[in-house]
Amino acid sequence: MPATDIVHVTDPNSQEALDALRHSCAHLMAQAVQELFPGTKITIGPAIENGFYYDFDSPHRFSEADFLPIEKRMLQIAEGNHPFVGKEVSYEESKAYWSGRGENYKVELLEGFKDQKLTHYTHSTFTDLCRGGHTPSTKAIRHFKLLSVAGAYWRGDEKNAMLQRIYATAWPAKDQLSAHLKMLEEAKKRDHRKIGPALDLFSIQELAGPGLIFWHPKGGRVRLIMEDWLRAEALKRGYDMVYTPHIANADLWHTSGHTSFYRQNMFGEIEVEKADYMLKPMNCPFHILIYRSSLRSYKDLPLRYAELGTVYRYERSGVLHGLMRVRGFTQDDAHIFCTPDQIESEVSGCVDFALEVFKTYGFEKYAMEVSTWDPEKSGDYSGEAAEWERATSALESVLNRRGIPYKLCKGEAAFYGPKIDMKLIDAIGRPWQLSTVQFDFNLPKKFDLEFVGNDGERHRPLMVHRALYGSVERFFGILVEHYAGAFPLWLAPVQVKILTLTDAQIGLAEELKKTFEAAGLRVELDARPEKIGHKIRETALEKVPYMVLLGPKDVESGTLAVRLRDGRQKNGVTAEEFLRRLTEEVSTKKTASSWE
RNA sequence: GCCGGGGUAGCUCAACGGUAGAGCAAUCGCUUCGUAAGCGAUAGGUUGAGGGUUCGAAUCCCUUCCCCGGCUCCA
Numbered sequence: 001m002p003a004t005d006i007v008h009v010t011d012p013n014s015q016e017a018l019d020a021l022r023h024s025c026a027h028l029m030a031q032a033v034q035e036l037f038p039g040t041k042i043t044i045g046p047a048i049e050n051g052f053y054y055d056f057d058s059p060h061r062f063s064e065a066d067f068l069p070i071e072k073r074m075l076q077i078a079e080g081n082h083p084f085v086g087k088e089v090s091y092e093e094s095k096a097y098w099s100g101r102g103e104n105y106k107v108e109l110l111e112g113f114k115d116q117k118l119t120h121y122t123h124s125t126f127t128d129l130c131r132g133g134h135t136p137s138t139k140a141i142r143h144f145k146l147l148s149v150a151g152a153y154w155r156g157d158e159k160n161a162m163l164q165r166i167y168a169t170a171w172p173a174k175d176q177l178s179a180h181l182k183m184l185e186e187a188k189k190r191d192h193r194k195i196g197p198a199l200d201l202f203s204i205q206e207l208a209g210p211g212l213i214f215w216h217p218k219g220g221r222v223r224l225i226m227e228d229w230l231r232a233e234a235l236k237r238g239y240d241m242v243y244t245p246h247i248a249n250a251d252l253w254h255t256s257g258h259t260s261f262y263r264q265n266m267f268g269e270i271e272v273e274k275a276d277y278m279l280k281p282m283n284c285p286f287h288i289l290i291y292r293s294s295l296r297s298y299k300d301l302p303l304r305y306a307e308l309g310t311v312y313r314y315e316r317s318g319v320l321h322g323l324m325r326v327r328g329f330t331q332d333d334a335h336i337f338c339t340p341d342q343i344e345s346e347v348s349g350c351v352d353f354a355l356e357v358f359k360t361y362g363f364e365k366y367a368m369e370v371s372t373w374d375p376e377k378s379g380d381y382s383g384e385a386a387e388w389e390r391a392t393s394a395l396e397s398v399l400n401r402r403g404i405p406y407k408l409c410k411g412e413a414a415f416y417g418p419k420i421d422m423k424l425i426d427a428i429g430r431p432w433q434l435s436t437v438q439f440d441f442n443l444p445k446k447f448d449l450e451f452v453g454n455d456g457e458r459h460r461p462l463m464v465h466r467a468l469y470g471s472v473e474r475f476f477g478i479l480v481e482h483y484a485g486a487f488p489l490w491l492a493p494v495q496v497k498i499l500t501l502t503d504a505q506i507g508l509a510e511e512l513k514k515t516f517e518a519a520g521l522r523v524e525l526d527a528r529p530e531k532i533g534h535k536i537r538e539t540a541l542e543k544v545p546y547m548v549l550l551g552p553k554d555v556e557s558g559t560l561a562v563r564l565r566d567g568r569q570k571n572g573v574t575a576e577e578f579l580r581r582l583t584e585e586v587s588t589k590k591t592a593s594s595w596e
Numbered sequence: 597g598c599c600g601g602g603g604u605a606g607c608u609c610a611a612c613g614g615u616a617g618a619g620c621a622a623u624c625g626c627u628u629c630g631u632a633a634g635c636g637a638u639a640g641g642u643u644g645a646g647g648g649u650u651c652g653a654a655u656c657c658c659u660u661c662c663c664c665g666g667c668u669c670c671a
Contacts, residue, residue, distance in 0.1 A: 061599095061600070062600085063600080063601080064601095147665095148665055148666075149600070149601090149665080149666085150599080150600070150665050150666030150667070151598070151599030151600060151665090151666060151667060152599080152666065152667045152668095153598075153599090153667055153668070156667070156668070157667095157668080158597075158598060158667075158668055162598060162599045162600090162667080163599085163667090164599075164600080165599095165666070165667080167665090167666080193663095193664095197607095198607085204662095204663095206644080206661075206662055206663090210661095210662070210663085265669090265670095311671090313670090313671090315669080315670075316597050316598090316668085316669075317597070317662090318597060318598070318599095318666085318667085318668085319597090319667095319668080319669065319670075320663095321664095324671090325669095325670070325671080326671090329671065331671065433670080433671070434671080436671080467671070469671090470671045471671040472671095473671085474671060475671090499631090500628095501628075501629065501630060502628040502629065503628065504628080529627075529628060529629085530627095530629090530633095530634085531627090531628090531629055531630095531633085531634055532629065532630055532631060533629090533630085533631065533632060533633070533634090534629095534632085534633055534634075535631095535632095536630095536631055536632055536633095537631095537632035537633055538632085538633085539632090540632055541632080547631085549630070549631065551629090551630055552630090553630075554630095561630080561631080563631060567631085567632085569631065
C-alpha cells in the first residue's frame with residue numbers, strides 16, 4: 001500500500017490535511033448516496049475551498065430533504081472506523097471493475113488516465129477510482145454538513161450530461177464547523193440583494209428587465225461620493241476625464257474586432273438610416289478614437305484617458321446576480337497610451353492607485369494574480385513574444401518591487417495581452433475580482449495607432465486598460481456586504497439623524513439640522529410624536545452612523561445627547577465638539593467611528 | 597442558455613381542490629414620552645402573466661416572465 005497517499009495528521013489544519021479530510025468525506029457521501037438511492041452513478045468528488053462536492057448521475061432528484069438521512073448514514077459509516085486502503089490497479093483491471101458495475105463515467109475517466117499509475121481506494125464497502133490523499137480511517141470524519149444541491153455539467157462542458165452536485169463542508173473540529181456555518185449565515189445576512197432594497201439603496205425592476213440597476217436616492221448619494229472621490233484622485237494622478245457615447249455604428253465594432261470575438265455578448269443592432277448601431281460593451285474603441293483624432297508626439301505620452309463609462313453586455317439569464325453580475329454597468333475605465341520605456345512607471349501608477357482604493361474603502365486584504373500567455377500556443381494570441389515578455393516582466397517587477405505576493409497564472413491571459421488581476425478579500429473572507437491592469441497588443445494594431453518618436457519616425461504606442469472599482473455596481477455591492485450596510489461616515493447616505501423627544505424641541509431641532517448641513521453633513525430629522533425608543537430602533541435599522549437625541553434636558557443644558565451606531569452614548573456633547581469630530585471623521589475617511 | 601427549487605399585501609410568511617389570512621410596515625386618530633418596537637382603528641390582493649382541466653383553482657396541467665442555488669462565462 002502506498003503509504004504516501006494516506007495523510008497522517010501532524011497539523012490537522014494544513015491544506016493537505018484539510019483536503020484529505022474533505023476528499024475522504026466525499027467518498028463517504030458517495031457511499032451513503034449509493035446505498036440510499038440505488039441506481040445512482042458516481043463521477044468525481046474533489047475537495048474544494050471549505051469543503052467538497054460529489055457529482056452524481058441519479059434517477060432520484062436530490063433535495064435538501066435527503067440531506068439528513070445521507071448525513072446520518074455517513075456518520076454511521078465514519079464511526080465504523082474503516083481504514084482507507086489504496087491499491088494500485090492496471091488499466092484493464094480497473095476498466096473491468098467499473099464496466100462491471102455500470103459506472104460509465106468512471107470508465108470514461110479511465111480513458112484519460114491510460115498512461116498513468118492507477119489507484120483504487122476502498123473503505124468499508126465503497127471503492128473509488130482516485131489518486132489518493134485520504135485520512136488513515138473514516139474515524140477522522142465527524143464534523144461535516146451537506147449544504148446544497150445544484151446542477152453541474154459532466155466535466156464542466158455544457159454539451160455533456162447534466163449531473164446533480166451535492167455541496168458539503170467538513171472540518172477537523174466541531175467549533176470550526178460551527179464557525180464556518182456561522183460565517184455562511186453571516187454572509188446571507190449581509191447579502192447586498194437583501195440589504196440594498198431594505199435600506200432603499202437600489203432596485204432591479206422586472207418591468208425594465210433583468211440585470212439593469214435602478215439607483216435610489218440613498219444609493220445614488222453613495223455612488224456620487226464614490227465617483228467624486230475617484231475622479232478627484234484620477235485628476236491628481238494625471239488622468240484626463242473623457243465622455244463617450246453609449247452606442248456606435250457597427251463598423252466601429254467590426255474594426256475593433258468586437259463583432260467577431262464578442263458578438264454573443266453585445267446588444268444590437270439598432271437600424272438607423274440604413275446603418276446598424278450597437279450598444280457598447282467596452283469603452284476601449286472610443287478612447288482609441290480620441291487618441292487617433294490627431295497626430296501624437298512622444299512628447300504627448302503618456303496619455304491617460306479615464307471615463308466612468310456605462311457599458312451593456314448581454315449576459316445569459318442564469319448568470320445574473322444582484323449588482324455583481326449585471327447587463328448594464330459603469331466601469332471606472334481608463335486607457336493609457338505610452339511608449340515602451342514608460343510601461344513600468346505606468347503600471348506602477350495603476351498599482352499605486354489600486355492600493356489607494358483598497359485602503360480608502362477599508363479593505364486590508366487582497367490577492368493579486370499576474371496572468372500571462374502560454375508561449376506554447378503563441379498562435380492563439382495577439383502580439384509578439386518580445387512584447388509579451390516585456391509587458392509580463394513589467395507587471396511582475398512592479399509587484400516584486402513593492403514586495404506584494406502574487407500568483408503567476410500561465411495561459412490565463414486574454415488573447416490580447418498579460419494582466420494583473422486584483423481580488424479583494426472582504427470582511428468575512430470572501431474574495432471578489434475587482435481591479436485589473438491589462439496590456440492590449442491587439443487594438444493599437446487594429447486601429448493603426450501611432451506616435452512620432454524623437455527620431456521623427458512613426459511608432460506604435462502601447463496601450464494599457466485599467467479599472468479599479470472594476471464596475472461601480474459591483475464595487476458598491478461589495479461595499480454593502482463588506483460593511484453589512486453600515487457605511488463609514490464619509491460614505492453614509494444619511495450621516496446624522498436628529499430625534500426629538502417631544503414637540504417642544506422641533507424648532508431647535510430644525511435649527512440644529514441647518515447648522516449641521518451648513519457644515520456639509522447629510523442630516524435627517526425625525527420629529528414625529530413617537531416614543532424615543534421607537535425612533536432609535538428605526539434609525540438603528542437604517543444604519544445611520546450618528547443619532548442626536550434632543551429632549552428638554554438637552555435644551556436646558558445646551559448640549560447634545562449623541563448615540564453612536566454601535567449603541568454607545570455620549571451625553572453632554574457641545575454642538576461644536578460634535579461637528580469637529582464628525583468633519584474630522586469625514587475628511588480622514590475613517591472606516592469606524594473615531595469616537596473613543 | 598442548462599439542471600433543480602421558487603414567485604400569495606410594501607416586507608416575512610400561512611392557507612395546498614371549497615368564502616385568500618397573520619405579524620411587521622403604511623394611513624388616520626389618541627399618546628408628548630430619555631436611549632432598539634406606546635394604544636386603537638382603517639386600508640391594503642385579477643395569488644408573477646397567459647391559457648387549460650373542474651360545478652369550483654393560489655392549490656392540478658401547459659406556456660411564458662422573473663427570482664434563488666449551481667454549471668458555463670465574467671467587471
